[in-house]
Amino acid sequence: MRVIPTLSLLLLGALSIPAGAAETTIPDALVAAGEKxxxxxxxxxxxxxECKIDKDGKLAWTFREPIATLFDGGKTVGRHYAGPNWEHQDGSGVTGRVVGTAIGATEADIPWLKLAATAHKGSGILADITTVQRINTAGGKLEGACETAGQFRSVAYAADYVFLKKE
Structure with a gap:
């Protein structure tokens, strides 16, 4: 396991991680050895x-995409969207694919993820990123049956994204 410093989190005034959490223990499945x-x-x-037909032929909620604003010290510095992609205000960006998962803290929390970088753009801070970790998730999970194919539902979430590169 790896321990990294994190900030207390607040999601839209409704979801929160306990104040005073000074560090987060990274599960083994998300550790990026040799990266900083x-x-x-x-x-x-x-x-x-999105409400879609699942493998059993029943209507169920299926993850479609994230839509989020990225903050650094309370200031907006970028966005996160389908791909998954992260874009920084300096013009750099990174796309990733999931290579590791760990459960969230509660039943309502989306999983923590380890994503390997698969593409980059620009020459800013995200240009050399090799791994992205999604940690400290709060909310965002939706499972179970739905009623109408093609229906959409958005579930509020918060998370920290740690961008790493090879040492």
């Missing part, structure tokens, strides 16, 4: 789900 954190950004937004 470059930047940690807080995200607030929504996980968007």
């Amino acid at each position: 954190p470059v930047l940690t950004l807080h995200a607030e937004g929504a996980q968007v789900y």
